[in-house]
Amino acid sequence: MPPTDTTPAVPAPEDDVPGVPLAKGAADPLPHGEAPGIRFEKVVKRFGGNVVLRELDFTVAPGERVTLIGPSGSGKTTILRLLMTLERVDGGIIRVGERPLSHMERGGRLVPANERHLHEMRKQIGMVFQQFNLFPNMNVLRNLTEGPVHVLGLSRDEAVERARGLLDMVGLADKIEAHPSQLSGGQQQRVAIARALAMRPKVLLLDEVTSALDPELVVGVQDLLRDIARQSDLTLLCVTHEMRFARDISDRVLMFDQGQIVEEGPPDQIFGEPRERRTRDFLQAVLAS
Amino acid sequence: MSEVLDSHPQLLQGAWITVQITVLGAVLALVLALAFGVAGAARAVWMRAVNRLYVEFFRGAAALVLMYWLFYSLPLVGLRFTPMAAAVLALGLNYGAYGAEVVRGSINAVPKAQYEAAVALNLRPAQRMRRVILPQAVALMLPPFGNLLIELMKATAVVSLVTIADLTFRAQQIQANTGETAATYALVLVVYFVIAQVLQRLVRLLEHRTERMLGRRPRRGALREVPAPAGGAPR
Ligand SMILES: Nc1ncnc2c1ncn2[C@@H]1O[C@H](COP(=O)(O)OP(=O)(O)O)[C@@H](O)[C@H]1O
Ligand SMILES: [Mg+2]
Numbered sequence: 001m002p003p004t005d006t007t008p009a010v011p012a013p014e015d016d017v018p019g020v021p022l023a024k025g026a027a028d029p030l031p032h033g034e035a036p037g038i039r040f041e042k043v044v045k046r047f048g049g050n051v052v053l054r055e056l057d058f059t060v061a062p063g064e065r066v067t068l069i070g071p072s073g074s075g076k077t078t079i080l081r082l083l084m085t086l087e088r089v090d091g092g093i094i095r096v097g098e099r100p101l102s103h104m105e106r107g108g109r110l111v112p113a114n115e116r117h118l119h120e121m122r123k124q125i126g127m128v129f130q131q132f133n134l135f136p137n138m139n140v141l142r143n144l145t146e147g148p149v150h151v152l153g154l155s156r157d158e159a160v161e162r163a164r165g166l167l168d169m170v171g172l173a174d175k176i177e178a179h180p181s182q183l184s185g186g187q188q189q190r191v192a193i194a195r196a197l198a199m200r201p202k203v204l205l206l207d208e209v210t211s212a213l214d215p216e217l218v219v220g221v222q223d224l225l226r227d228i229a230r231q232s233d234l235t236l237l238c239v240t241h242e243m244r245f246a247r248d249i250s251d252r253v254l255m256f257d258q259g260q261i262v263e264e265g266p267p268d269q270i271f272g273e274p275r276e277r278r279t280r281d282f283l284q285a286v287l288a289s
Numbered sequence: 290m291s292e293v294l295d296s297h298p299q300l301l302q303g304a305w306i307t308v309q310i311t312v313l314g315a316v317l318a319l320v321l322a323l324a325f326g327v328a329g330a331a332r333a334v335w336m337r338a339v340n341r342l343y344v345e346f347f348r349g350a351a352a353l354v355l356m357y358w359l360f361y362s363l364p365l366v367g368l369r370f371t372p373m374a375a376a377v378l379a380l381g382l383n384y385g386a387y388g389a390e391v392v393r394g395s396i397n398a399v400p401k402a403q404y405e406a407a408v409a410l411n412l413r414p415a416q417r418m419r420r421v422i423l424p425q426a427v428a429l430m431l432p433p434f435g436n437l438l439i440e441l442m443k444a445t446a447v448v449s450l451v452t453i454a455d456l457t458f459r460a461q462q463i464q465a466n467t468g469e470t471a472a473t474y475a476l477v478l479v480v481y482f483v484i485a486q487v488l489q490r491l492v493r494l495l496e497h498r499t500e501r502m503l504g505r506r507p508r509r510g511a512l513r514e515v516p517a518p519a520g521g522a523p524r
Contacts, residue, residue, distance in 0.1 A: 084409050123411060131402060133402045134406075137425050146410065181503075182504065196410075
């Protein structure tokens with residue numbers, strides 16, 4: 001099931017090849033400036049009786065780019081969903097920057113966050129989903145302007161300008177009026193990436209963003225993300241099975257199994273000389289599939 | 290037969306009243322359906338309780354009895370309704386309850402991923418509903434709404450019992466004056482049928498518009514450049 005790291009020999013088809021001319025001078029559409037770090041402190045997450053994360057500790061430095069790998073069901077998506085506040089922790093604390101994400105301070109004590117606190121914290125965080133999840137009731141432009149206008153309070157003109165810059169960057173300037181259903185999977189995912197970046201997040205979460213794509217579209221989207229990662233100051237948390245991509249994009253790789261970190265290190269070490277048995281087995285299984 | 294046809298001005302007046310009650314009742318039902326339907330899909334327990342209370346009470350109430358109650362009983366406590374108001378209120382409350390179930394079900398049928406994408410964009414709860422979930426739910430609501438609208442239109446026949454001169458009321462008059470039972474009711478059936486057809490057409494039109502909005506059919510004149518992909522935005 002997990003896609004392999006083998007780079008497809010097939011060149012990307014024409015409808016999906018932007019030259020990715022990123023960051024054109026003045027109108028650089030990418031978020032810049034200090035990004036917050038992330039800290040999981042004894043985080044517990046369970047679904048019913050299934051304990052997915054058992055007192056998980058880890059930190060991501062400001063601006064660091066981290067890839068999570070590990071077998072299916074090991075809790076990688078859960079970690080990203082907790083950060084996006086799509087799930088609530090059952091124990092422990094998650095901090096983004098210095099502030100607690102899952103909790104807020106009330107009279108010197110930490111209590112579970114309310115919607116207002118979550119709204120405040122989400123301003124820093126963006127997520128791209130495996131299945132794109134574009135809004136089918138809006139065209140591409142409105143997918144990109146809805147958040148900036150109604151959440152960030154940009155004027156429509158400002159939001160449109162920002163959207164144009166991002167669509168240019170992802171190579172879909174000509175699709176601005178298109179409907180999501182008129183786009184290929186690769187194009188939809190580019191729009192979804194642009195939509196997330198339009199909110200100028202400081203932390204970007206990528207959950208297997210190429211695994212729903214046809215093989216020939218994968219590389220184009222990966223190259224785009226690699227360039228975005230290199231040319232912005234984002235703190236990046238990325239779940240992927242694609243090792244070439246993980247190497248390209250990350251400073252550090254965390255190998256998960258059953259909600260625990262089995263091994264961590266720079267991509268060259270994890271992929272080149274994994275120390276742990278479970279890492280080796282996992283990498284072998286991924287390569288074989 | 291010709292006598293019956295000669296009464297067509299009365300018949301048309303009656304039809305106009307029927308259309309008015311249908312439209313007013315439907316507007317009221319729609320407002321109630323949206324308000325209580327959204328409440329029924331909410332997370333807060335008290336909102337869902339309000340939904341249940343409304344739906345269970347008014348879904349079970351026969352429109353006729355409700356109308357009688359509004360018209361004849363409430364004046365006893367000083368609340369007086371015109372026959373028209375009682376009729377519209379009764380039908381609106383009754384069909385609003387059915388509609389609220391449709392709205393609740395449609396909202397719950399929008400993929401959870403859409404809600405999550407709206408959270409990830411940091412839309413506030415009300416914005417998620419209004420800008421993302423409801424527009425997609427509307428596409429699911431329209432076909433059952435079309436059925437309810439026609440049911441409501443047919444149910445307006447009961448208003449003749451509180452002396453409103455609607456289509457059925459006129460039919461009874463004409464039948465009494467002419468003695469032509471078969472011809473009169475045949476003609477009235479046709480008029481009801483025509484009204485139903487017009488309503489059905491209007492709903493279809495709305496369905497097509499929402500489907501275009503959701504990209505399920507090409508906009509007029511616009512060519513699809515790329516076929517819809519597999520694994521696209523969830524439906
Ligand atoms: N909403 C949910 N309800 C119940 N169990 C869930 C839910 N989401 C995830 N899980 C369970 O949590 C575990 C970790 O899932 P996940 O984080 O998706 O793993 P990964 O992304 O590493 O494949 C799995 O056992 C999965 O079945
Ligand atoms: Mg996953």
